[in-house]
Amino acid sequence: MPELPEVETVLRGMENALLGKCIKAVKINRYDLRMPLPQDFGQRLTGKSINALERRGKYIIMHIGDNIHVILHLGMSGRVNIFPPNIPYKAQKHDHVVVTMGDGACFAFEDARRFGMVYIAEGSWKLEKRFASMGAEPLDDWSGGELYESLKNKKSPIKSALLDQRVVAGLGNIYVCETLFRALIDPLRLSNSITAKEAGDIVKHSRDILIEAIKAGGSSLKDYKHTDGSLGYFQHSFAVYNREGEKCSNNKCASNISRIVQSGRSTFYCSSCQK
Template sequence: MPELPEVETVMRGLEPFLTGAIITKAQKNRPNLRIPFPATIEHDLKGRTITHLRRRAKYILIHLKGGDILVIHLGMSGSVSIIEKGQRYNSQTHDHFVLHLKSGVRVVYNDPRRFGMIFMMAEQDYASHKYFVHLGPEPLGNDFSAPILCARLKGKQASIKQALLDQRVVVGVGNIYACEALYRAGISPMKKAGSIKGEKAELLVQAIRDVLKRAIKAGGSTLKDYKHADGSLGYFQHQFTVYGREKEACQRCDCDINKTGGIKRVVQSGRSTFYCPRKQN
């Protein structure tokens, strides 16, 4: 589920509880998610102090005093909940990992499909780590621009939709926001990635930034302190403009939906794409 805005919102929700916290106990409730938990993770986290959190792509990086990083990826169905001091913890199916903090707070990772990942690495290995070394630019950072995007798309025969899902091109964009950004930019998802240039590229960069920023803002304003009543962090009901709206009227079209059929759904490399054939070409 989670793309950049959701991961960012989860991270912001964790920050006030985790920054400066001391881990008294780390508890894995099964041997693996998509990859095995490190065999010694419980031992390695015990007693550690968290200095700060940050996000890279769709990964949450929890920096520990002493130079290690605890990495969390939410996969498709991962979520994190905060159990505050004194609150009863009603454990749920698929609660796979729990951090107990000296403050009395517990941080619970739940993931039904187990496509998520939790692992550790030394800070010095971050840049060369196999999950991070190939990542493209952060879409909301300074090193994401039309020229940079064009350079990464150059010569690509795959569709622009597929290219936007490729984390080597730009990070954080998943199936939903790829659809939303292409709609906003007026670009057909089927267009060859390598053909996106000039003004089109400028529009696309701006559209990606806009949809992501707006979603983060919506998360922040919808969730009080990023937290639901049940302690879960980060996700909220979000209205998308094209995603999941097959056969609905396109907001930018004033044509007759009975004639046009409205928003279309197609499948590109196994993933649903939603778009308006009249406003995207």
């Protein structure tokens, strides 16, 4: 599932190709998406400009015209494929929404598994429950003190708490595993056992890892691609994720990476380094 670095990379691709441009046509191949599209979806967007794009957690918000906010979530397998004006649109089987801009550029929302979402937020999008309850942005306003406060009464494992978008926005399985390895924290530790210093370490290391991953264009495992079809390469820098049985990357450690299942998700970690 695309996490913060992958969504940020898609956002930057969209900004480069679409910002300030006017929507000429919207073609909808499928209305019955996870959030069903209203019949007038295309009509409401046509003739309006994409004035701003931003990311909140794993969501992209497209600000269109004076007061339309289109929310985009890639789900498990969603992609945004962008074709510049000089390159003809090439349809994919699961292109659900195809938008053509006034200058001939075009973008398609493709989602084979249909866990993704594209919808118009009515009224103020920030007041929607999913955004109103969302935790800090790890690259902006997150602090060790804030994390410590949100963990101190929680009995869930730290791994699960960091996946909770109400605690911190945008992290998923990959970047939580990598963060806990770098912070040397056992993913099984209970949230309320995390000290203020450890909370600070988690914030610092997650920020470092996210910045490195954005520089690498995200991690391409199964479905994720950039808006131009190219791949991210941070998966080559994983210290623990998907590395079960391989030697720990800490030179002084003789252990191999373990995999356990927590809340139905794989956790990869080093049981010697992470305490």
